[in-house]
Amino acid sequence: MSTIVYKKTKALNDTQFHYCPGCTHGIIHKLIGESLVELGVLGEAIGVASVGCSALCYKYFNCDVQQAAHGRAPAVATGIKRVRPENVVFTLQGDGDLASIGAAEIVHAAHRGEKITTIFVNNAIYGMTGGQMAPTTLIGQKATTAPEGRTEEHSGKPLKIAEMLATIDGAKYVERVSVHNPAAVRKAKKAIKRAFQCQLEGKGFAIVEVLSTCPTNWGMTPVNALGWVESDMIPYYPLGNLRDFEEAK
Amino acid sequence: MAKGLVTFNEDICKGCELCVAVCPKKIIELDQSKINAKGFHPAHVVNMDECIACGNCAIMCPDSVITVEKL
Ligand SMILES: Cc1ncc(C[n+]2csc(CCOP(=O)(O)OP(=O)(O)O)c2C)c(N)n1
Ligand code: SF4
Ligand code: SF4
Ligand code: SF4
Numbered sequence: 522m523s524t525i526v527y528k529k530t531k532a533l534n535d536t537q538f539h540y541c542p543g544c545t546h547g548i549i550h551k552l553i554g555e556s557l558v559e560l561g562v563l564g565e566a567i568g569v570a571s572v573g574c575s576a577l578c579y580k581y582f583n584c585d586v587q588q589a590a591h592g593r594a595p596a597v598a599t600g601i602k603r604v605r606p607e608n609v610v611f612t613l614q615g616d617g618d619l620a621s622i623g624a625a626e627i628v629h630a631a632h633r634g635e636k637i638t639t640i641f642v643n644n645a646i647y648g649m650t651g652g653q654m655a656p657t658t659l660i661g662q663k664a665t666t667a668p669e670g671r672t673e674e675h676s677g678k679p680l681k682i683a684e685m686l687a688t689i690d691g692a693k694y695v696e697r698v699s700v701h702n703p704a705a706v707r708k709a710k711k712a713i714k715r716a717f718q719c720q721l722e723g724k725g726f727a728i729v730e731v732l733s734t735c736p737t738n739w740g741m742t743p744v745n746a747l748g749w750v751e752s753d754m755i756p757y758y759p760l761g762n763l764r765d766f767e768e769a770k
Numbered sequence: 771m772a773k774g775l776v777t778f779n780e781d782i783c784k785g786c787e788l789c790v791a792v793c794p795k796k797i798i799e800l801d802q803s804k805i806n807a808k809g810f811h812p813a814h815v816v817n818m819d820e821c822i823a824c825g826n827c828a829i830m831c832p833d834s835v836i837t838v839e840k841l
Contacts, residue, residue, distance in 0.1 A: 523775060526838040527828035538833055542810070543786030547832025703792055703826040736786075743786040 530554040532563050536580050543743020545733045546575055548700045549642055549709075553611065554582065556714040560721065562609045567601055569594040571623070573615035574648045592623020595630035598637045609720060611638040616657040617647040620680050624656075627686070627728075634691030634725040638716045641682060641728055644735040645754065652738030656680040659757060664738075679757060683730040687763035693725035695764040699732040701750040705760075712762070724766040732758055774823030775839040776815050783835045785810035789827035795820045798827055 532554025540546045557563040566584040570576050572591035579586035589597040594612035602610040619627050619641050630637065646664055647653040654664035654671055657679050661670040671679075687695040694716050698709035709731055716727035732754050734746035741749060776798075783806060790798045790813060797820050800811040813835070815821060828836035 523839040523841050526774070526823050526825040526840050528837045529834035533834065537782050540832065542784035543788050543832065545832060547834075548830065551832075551834060703824075703829045706829050743788055744791045747788070747791070 530558055532558050532583050533581050534583050538581060539577055540574060541737045543734070543736050543746065544574070545644075545700045545747075546642060548706060549613075549640065549731050549733060550575075550578060550581060552700075552706070552710045552713050553613065553640055555710060556717055557584070557609070560714060560717055562717070562721070565607065566609045566611065567605070569598045569601065569610065569612045571612065571614035571618035572649075573618050573642075575613050575615060575642065576649070578613055592618050592621070593626055594618070594623065595626040595635070595637065595639065599630055599633070599635045602635060602637050606636070609638070609717060611640060611717070613640050614642065615648065616641070616643045616645065616655045616682075617650075617653075620656040620682050627682075628689070631686050631689045631692040631726045631728070634693070636720050636723055636725060637727075638720045639726075639728040640713060640716075641730045642733045643682070643730050643758065644733040645679070646735050646738050648735045648738055652735075657682070659753060662753075681758065683728070683758075683763055686728055691726050692728065692764060693766040694719040694727035696762045697730040697732070697758060697760050699750055699755060699760055701732070701734075701747040708760075715765075719766045722766065727766075730758075732760075771841075772819045772821055773841055774821035775818065775841055776821055776827065777837045778813055779835045779837075780804070780812040780814075781806050782808070782833055783810055783812035784808065784833055785812065786832070787813070788830045788832065789813050789836060792826045792830045794824060794826065795822060797821060
């Protein structure tokens with residue numbers, strides 16, 4: 522008798538991902554799907570997609586997904602959750618979307634304590650549009666709009682979204698994770714599940730920032746991109762829990 | 771005796787080698803003798819006998835190509 526150690530989650534359908542080879546957007550989709558299934562809420566889940574490479578995620582999830590205008594996913598999710606409080610509502614947003622054009626929406630969704638769950642994919646660049654600098658691009662990192670690399674003098678230091686949102690009272694669960702190796706992926710899944718649990722218990726806003734790769738626009742092989750997350754991203758964006766609803770007041 | 775059985779949905783593999791990189795037994799390779807419909811050499815296990823069914827390869831595969839069973 523054999524037992525299944527791993528097979529594709531039933532939260533994802535058979536449509537093939539359009540993501541580039543080795544892009545960790547795919548791993549993050551799997552973790553969201555697995556979490557919804559394990560919590561028994563896939564049938565009640567409603568996703569809100571952002572603008573960026575994951576805009577097309579509605580094609581892949583076996584739950585309803587609404588696509589929002591650039592940066593506005595938290596506002597759309599707010600509307601859905603307030604009208605349908607019995608549903609489990611999440612946003613899936615990139616760093617160009619959430620940390621740049623959508624900075625106001627995410628801050629105020631957290632500030633109002635909206636009972637939604639945000640999965641924030643930080644790949645330190647605008648992926649979909651071909652590699653422009655994001656607020657999260659590291660110092661020295663090259664982008665099409667910073668061909669010599671980002672400098673603090675010109676663009677300031679990269680924005681630490683998880684730390685910033687953790688200062689807001691309505692944000693009851695805030696954690697930064699990564700998916701650069703199997704152990705990190707296992708931890709990331711625990712955090713995503715807990716961020717949904719925060720919503721299920723009606724505690725308030727929850728966000729998981731996931732350090733992710735963009736091998737195509739970083740100009741690296743997928744495997745080297747995982748290495749760069751560990752060597753360059755994690756030292757600036759430390760992993761760990763910043764707020765948990767058990768202790769948040 | 772093999773402890774694990776790893777199967778690949780070869781048609782949708784993108785040859786990214788994340789599974790290759792994280793296998794503790796180093797038994798996964800891209801199969802240079804095949805090209806799938808997407809134009810990639812799909813990943814495969816070269817020595818199933820050494821597989822310990824840890825699941826690392828499947829956890830890291832962004833495209834859900836891999837199923838792992840423990841025997
Ligand atoms: C109002 C508006 N401004 C700009 C764009 C162009 N645009 C599309 S995706 C994107 C950035 C996406 O980057 P990110 O959120 O980091 O997602 P990724 O593609 O890296 O996953 C931009 C600026 C747009 N679609 N709409
Ligand atoms: S452009 Fe970057 S973020 Fe977008 S799918 Fe390709 S690797 Fe992923
Ligand atoms: S299950 Fe573990 S040992 Fe077996 S092929 Fe996958 S990574 Fe290698
Ligand atoms: S991780 Fe998945 S897509 Fe990438 S080479 Fe391995 S099986 Fe293929």
